[in-house]
Amino acid sequence: GESLGRLIKAGITLPSGIAVGIIARLARQPRVHGDLRSASVLLDYKRGKVRVTEWGVVPLLESHGGGECLSARLYRAPERTRGLVTSRSEVYTLGLLLYELVAGRPALLALRESTNREPVALEDGERGSRMLHRIIRRAVSLDHKARHERPQDLAKALEGYLASRGPYGDLDGALARFIAQDLQARVVSRRRLDARLLTRVLSVPRPKSN
Numbered sequence: 748g749e750s751l752g753r754l755i756k757a758g759i760t761l762p763s764g765i766a767v768g769i770i771a772r773l774a775r776q777p778r779v780h781g782d783l784r785s786a787s788v789l790l791d792y793k794r795g796k797v798r799v800t801e802w803g804v805v806p807l808l809e810s811h812g813g814g815e816c817l818s819a820r821l822y823r824a825p826e827r828t829r830g831l832v833t834s835r836s837e838v839y840t841l842g843l844l845l846y847e848l849v850a851g852r853p854a855l856l857a858l859r860e861s862t863n864r865e866p867v868a869l870e871d872g873e874r875g876s877r878m879l880h881r882i883i884r885r886a887v888s889l890d891h892k893a894r895h896e897r898p899q900d901l902a903k904a905l906e907g908y909l910a911s912r913g914p915y916g917d918l919d920g921a922l923a924r925f926i927a928q929d930l931q932a933r934v935v936s937r938r939r940l941d942a943r944l945l946t947r948v949l950s951v952p953r954p955k956s957n
Contacts, residue, residue: 748791748792748793748798749792750786750787750788751769751785751789751790754934755785755847757934759934761848763879769848770844770848771901771918772922773788773841774901774902775902776799779834779837781832781836782823784821785822785853787800791926792931794923795923795926796926821854822840822854824836826891831891834897834898835895835896837898838894839891841886842894842901843887845905878908882901882904
């Protein structure tokens, strides 16, 4: 399968309904992960499932001074630096993941361009509707009390957004079909394009040095 992180870095966009469905399913997880990041969310081709990895791995790495944890820190809610961890902290992380899928770029870039830890606002011309943009803005609010109280509340809001677009039927079935069929074809197509571009770059004659 592929991680969300690899898809985002490769510039592979997902249909907005699929992106929302993925985050809605993550928000319905029975357990709070605590250190979700794009690299820990896998789309399993064979099973057509959204899988979450790295349960408890990041704290273990941090306790041993591991450098792999930088990306996990970028997805953490700002109040965690003050030792405050609530279910709303997970909502912030899920909001950042959704932002990445809708905006089509890593949250790190958005946070760098921002004057605070809230991503640059999505423009009306970007994918999704104003309703979806409002949901994202609420989820990544710097004021943790302004966010959805629980991940399940975020999931409910996202499912409401999907319903507003018309009957979406079996969400799990739609995700499974997309991951098992369409996604793999998109990844293969993108890799072939990248390979052709690389071949062209390497075939350009280098100017002779005097």
